[in-house]
Amino acid sequence: MATLEEPIEIGGVRIPNRLYRAPLLECAGNGPDAVETLIDDLEPAAASGVGLIFQGATIVRADGGCAAPGMTRVHDPAFVSRLSRLTDRIHDHGGRIFVQLEHGGLRSMETWHAEHRRENPDLEQLAVSRPPWQLRVLDRIGALSYDPHVLSTDEVYDLAADFGRSAAYAVEAGYDGVHLSGANMGIVQQFCSPFYNRRDDEFGGSPEARLEFLALVHDEIRDRAGDVALTTKVPAETPAPPPPLVNRTLSLEDGVEMARRLERIGYDAVVPVLASVVWDMSIVRGEYPDRAWENEALREGYDAAFGGPLRRRLVALGNRLESVAYDFEPAWNQEFCRRVRERVSIPVLAEGGVRERETIDRLLDPNETDGANASGPACDMVGMARPFYAEPRLGARLLEPEEPDARVICESCNNCTVPQVTGAPGICRTPGVLRRRGELERKGAYDRG
Structure with missing residues (x-):
């Protein structure tokens, strides 16, 4: 039996145990304090014994592509070289760190963030194909704003090269591996999904062709970054809205077959996740974040993001309905993971x-x-995301042999996630959870022996 404390190898990288901090939004940006912010966010997990740290989605281009404010960009080698301070700190604790590479495509702020669109009218919305009719309806009623630029074949190659260049910069800065954001409705999922991908070149049509972008990104990373450990998320779009609203999605079996093909292409590990074709709570299941929506200090930021008080209220209503549809379910990806494994x-x-x-x-x-x-x-490794907002040094409790019944204090209330649309940092804001963390700190629960 594999235990949490046992080491494991991914693409030749030895990881000291099987616990990982899953990707989160660090909201560090690229300013003068970006590296320190990332160190403050990520080092505590490594210091607590977590074997593998995934730095959250980082954007491979200089402009556009951010799904939320404050995302870090890794297109500039001068900036990325400064991140060696972060990788050194993770390595000092015996941990490993992978960077997650991303481009939001039609999920980017160019589509949904009202103030961002006004301030950046020349930014293009990159699309794999013409948006599906369902999204065009949302555009007509004013819920979203689509004016997409559909990538030409040459531009697809250029985008893949950007992934490769960013991976090379990251390896030079000491990252142990690269993780692609292949789900959560980013552009990689949009290439893989029959809902989004209606292309008629080598990157669309059949299931094999829809996977060609990931094959091309693999080749670009190998050519530019060498034999770096390479992982990706693999989506199954089973939480998508039901027919007739959405008819073409990735089934569970499609996701399993994608994972098999990715292994043949040369990926070193996969992360199977259930994902919708739209941006909803299927990836952050749990309670309606009433505390976050009622926070008056954040209201101005919500209005700027969504385009005014009325739209803010409509988004909050949608959030409430989704919290019912996507109630918390323990280990909700386990069956998909088992079938892939x-x-x-x-x-x-x-x-x-x-x-x-x-x-x-x-x-x-x-x-x-x-x-x-x-x-x-x-599975072979187990990760958590939001619980690390509540307990940055969570690993010390989960890896403690004398506490076999350890449970996180995170309540999956989502009061940490919704404020991020304003650029607010990802932190726990729930008083009861923070009090519990304080009690554990006073008891020395986060001190490693």
Whole structure:
């Protein structure tokens, strides 16, 4: 039986244990304090013993492509070289760090952020294909604003080269691996998804062709960054709106087959995740964040982002409805991960709704059963995201052998996530959770022996 404390290799990189901090929005930007902000956000996890740190989505181009304010860009080698201070700090604690590369495509702020559009009227909305009719309807009623530039074949090659260049800069700065944001409705998922991808060149049409962008990005990274550990998220679009609203999506079996092809292409690990075709709470399941929406200090930022008080209220209403549709479910990606792991030989990483050590042990257990039949482990590593907002040094508790029943204090209330549309940092804002963290700190729960 693999245990959380056992080491594992991904693409030749030895990781000291099987716990990872999943990608989050650090909101560090690229200003003079960016590196210090990233160190403040990420080092505590490594100091607490977490084996692998994923730096959250970083953008591969100088302009556009950010899904939220304050995302860091890694297109500039001079800036990325400064991130060696971050990678050194992670390595000092014995941890490893991968950078997540991203471009938002039609999820970018150029589409949804009202103030950003006004201040940057010349920024193009990059699209894989003409937006589906469902999104065009949202444009007509004023819910979103689409004026997309559909990438030509040559421009697809240029975008893949940007991923490769950014990966090379990151490796030079000491990152141990590269992780592609292949889900959460970013441009990589848009290439893979039949909902978005209606291209008629080599990057569209068949399921194999829709995966060609990831194959091209793989080749660009290998050519420019060498034999770096390379991982990606793999989406299954099962949480998407039901027919007839959406008919063409990636099924669970499509996701399994994608993972198999990615292994053949040369990816070193995959992270299977259930993802919608629209930006909703399927990736952050849990409670309606009433505290965040009622925060008067954030109201002006919400109005700037969504285009005024009326739209803010409509978005909040949508958020409330989604919290009912996507109520919290423990380890909600586990079945997808297990099905992928049965078909590939590379490591499978599981995240989403993991909240206690018991769940971690079950996901890693080769004797785990599905009904009457032994079905084997669901994954090879287990990650958490939002719980690290609540407990930056969470690893010390989860990796403590004398606390086998450890459970995170995060309540999945989402009061940490919604404020990020204003550029606010990703931090826990729930008083009860913060009080509990203070109690644990006073007891020395985050001190490593």
